[in-house]
Amino acid sequence: MRWTLKPKPNTETVSLLSKELNINPTLAKLIAQRGITSFDEAKNYFRPSLENIHDPFLMKDMDLAVARIEKAIANNENILVFGDYDVDGTTAVSLVASYLRTIYPNVATYIPDRYKEGYGVSYAGIDFAQDNDFSLIIALDCGIKAIDKVAYATEKNVDFIICDHHKPGAELPKAVAVLNAKRTDCNYPYDELCGCGVGFKLIQALGEKRNQTIEDFIPYLDLVATAIAADIVPMTGENRTLTYFGLQVINSEPRNGIKAIINQVKKEELTITDVVFTIAPRINAAGRMKHGNYAVELLTELDFDSAVKFAGDIEKFNSDRKDLDKKITQEALLQIEENNEQERFTSVVFDENWHKGVIGIVASRLIENYYRPTLVFTKSGDKLAASARSVKGFDVYNALEECSEFIEQFGGHKYAAGLTLLPENYENFKNKFEEVVAKTIDKKLLSPEILIAAEIDLSEIDQKFFNIVSQMAPFGPQNMKPVFKTSTVRDNGYGKQVGADKSHLKLNVFQGDNKHTFNAIGFGLGKKIAEVQNDFDIVYTLDENEWQGRKSIQLMLKDLQ
Known part of the structure; x- marks a missing residue:
């Protein structure tokens, strides 16, 4: 994971928002990062109105x-x-x-x-x-x-x-x-x-x-x-x-x-x-x-x-879909290994028996394993059909346009596309797509990036802070849930791997002399248990945990080092 701190917004805007909205500078910074520069814009953001629906x-x-x-x-x-x-x-x-x-x-x-x-x-x-x-x-x-x-x-x-x-x-x-x-x-x-x-x-x-x-x-x-x-x-x-x-x-x-x-x-x-x-x-x-x-x-x-x-x-359809995409993902990963294609810039796999309805999901699953532009092909009539998925920052649609000599039909957008081609063009297409991506992709895009909104101390997190962050929802592209970084935290010694296969990490973290601990859960981070014996840095989002009727703020760990 690449940890990238977002650029600092305009200092004057941050202090203006902090003063006018009566919030701390970190929260003002989060709002300014979303292009909000005034009290009225902030009001529209926090209190969406049907009057803002266009004619x-x-x-x-x-x-x-x-x-x-x-x-x-x-x-x-x-x-x-x-x-x-x-x-x-x-x-x-x-x-x-x-x-x-x-x-x-x-x-x-x-x-x-x-x-x-x-x-x-x-x-x-x-x-x-x-x-x-x-x-x-x-x-x-x-x-x-x-x-x-x-x-x-x-x-x-x-x-x-x-x-x-x-x-x-x-x-x-x-x-x-x-x-x-x-x-x-x-x-x-x-x-x-x-x-x-x-x-x-x-x-x-x-x-x-x-x-x-x-x-x-x-x-x-x-x-x-x-x-x-x-x-x-x-x-x-x-x-x-x-x-x-x-x-x-x-x-x-x-x-x-x-x-x-x-x-x-x-x-x-x-x-x-x-x-x-x-x-x-x-x-x-x-x-x-x-x-x-x-x-x-x-x-x-x-x-x-x-x-x-x-x-x-x-x-029932959804349950069948889950079983199928799990099975096909395993087969696709095996194909990449057997063909010694782990070090390529792209994943392009094909099996004529794969179910056309789940190849898009399988492409996304493969990206979780090999973080690179991915195509999953199956047979469709007398042609091959594929779903394409990309990594953040790379336009797969443009890359496919460069390979159009081997494609019958394609459509989509920057991060997801679909295409068909003739079976005899599959190998030529696969080689051309690898060549295009290798030549045009910025190599740093081949490792996933965590965009950090702000570096904060744990002492900043209180109920008011959490409530205001929650009011920034609904979250989605260009209005993502804020990711925070906190340096030099410790686990209170009760940290452990959890889950049936111990793939998750459950910690109680504190910082400095302040012994107030926060529950922290890191899904898929179980293997990092060894890194929490001494001081470590964390990146996380905030969530609310309810246990036996009591609510508390919980840190959802995205990574630690």
């Missing part, structure tokens, strides 16, 4: 999208809501379809089959629309590069509205409307919405025409918050506001599908971390193991007992 008509083509949907309603047309099979896609489809059904009955949903159709807008989906008399498709979380498919639909008299957040190419599809804040000609104030977020702007715009206000759309924010958390988009600006209120919905009045999942995992108060690791994987498991339709049926179900049944099916 949806600021998005390019929104007026065209709304006009086309209104025309479909007036002419009694059938509308097909189409989306990808991951969390962002299935939540977006559930959100738009469930809203449309409150104003109009002729609405159906379509999720492509991960295995037969692959990612994004599909010819099969367009044929389905034509065969079943759908004249309008609303595509969510996909479609920004579906130029040929939209043209194919136009020939069949099927119109498209595209709601996407992926980076557009040089040419846009000739759809009725293309909603994407990343368009160069779009002046929408915030361009980091996820696909479900763009879908939310669409229903918000439709609602404005019906004299509905933002308050009327709060019940939909459980879906938006889940998508934002799962899709790892920045937790800033509008995303943070939507997530803040979405979490409140999840914890008070979630839709039946989410309520059914929460009932199964028996959690009381969910944080954004719980959404990422509890709700999202279950929604994802449907598309990975069976079909994304299960997720949409769960998330749009109006009867709670039926939702419980769907949630039970999805729980």
Whole structure:
């Protein structure tokens, strides 16, 4: 692990915030690191308001999208809501379809089959629309590069509205409307919405025409918050506001599908971390193991007992998914060892029997072992399909572009992508990808970095300090939970390895002459037990531990040395 202290923010800003907010300089520094420079900005940050949600008509083509949907309603047309099979896609489809059904009955949903159709807008989906008399498709979380498919639909008299957040190419599809804040000609104030977020702007715009206000759309924010958390988009600006209120919905009045999942995992108060690791994987498991339709049926179900049944099916999918990704990860690690590829700059592995639904998870697992850009391939029809994952700071999408001579099709973004290629090009691609990464990656990116917000003494940590740090949630990219460093601490002698395989570390640490100890837990740090016999330095985040009704502040160790 590389320990990197974040650059110090402007000293005047820190002292101004410290004075105006009546907080200590460390807390003021944490806030300034997030680009906050004034009392008003800090107030907006700590107290997100629905007034900060932007006017949806600021998005390019929104007026065209709304006009086309209104025309479909007036002419009694059938509308097909189409989306990808991951969390962002299935939540977006559930959100738009469930809203449309409150104003109009002729609405159906379509999720492509991960295995037969692959990612994004599909010819099969367009044929389905034509065969079943759908004249309008609303595509969510996909479609920004579906130029040929939209043209194919136009020939069949099927119109498209595209709601996407992926980076557009040089040419846009000739759809009725293309909603994407990343368009160069779009002046929408915030361009980091996820696909479900763009879908939310669409229903918000439709609602404005019906004299509905933002308050009327709060019940939909459980879906938006889940998508934002799962899709790892920045937790800033509008995303943070939507997530803040979405979490409140999840914890008070979630839709039946989410309520059914929460009932199964028996959690009381969910944080954004719980959404990422509890709700999202279950929604994802449907598309990975069976079909994304299960997720949409769960998330749009109006009867709670039926939702419980769907949630039970999805729980089984998720359990199968866990077993499968564990097995495939072990096989992939063995392949790297047998091929003596431990010292390469990339991990590229392939087995024709690996399950296509979990190769993305396996790629992430491999990065936990070999911290480098990773691709996991399996057979898909007569081609090979892969999921790519990257390490922090390295753009895997650009690297794949450099290898495009060997690729049939690819899409994605900086840290995650998908691609297909012909079997005969696999070895050439693998060699080229290794060559490109070896040539372009900054070698320090090949070891994981811990970004430290501030170096503090343990004596600074009290209840007020913890409360203010907690109010910086919801956390996520560009608004991460602050990581602290404390030097020269000691364990009180009761430190021990814990867990079935003793892989975790449990300590009671103190600093200097102050004998007040803090409980500290380090998951995966059990092997560092020998390093705590004398003084050591720690990096950690703060958490609350509840034991027999008593709450205390706990240090969540990320590393020690």
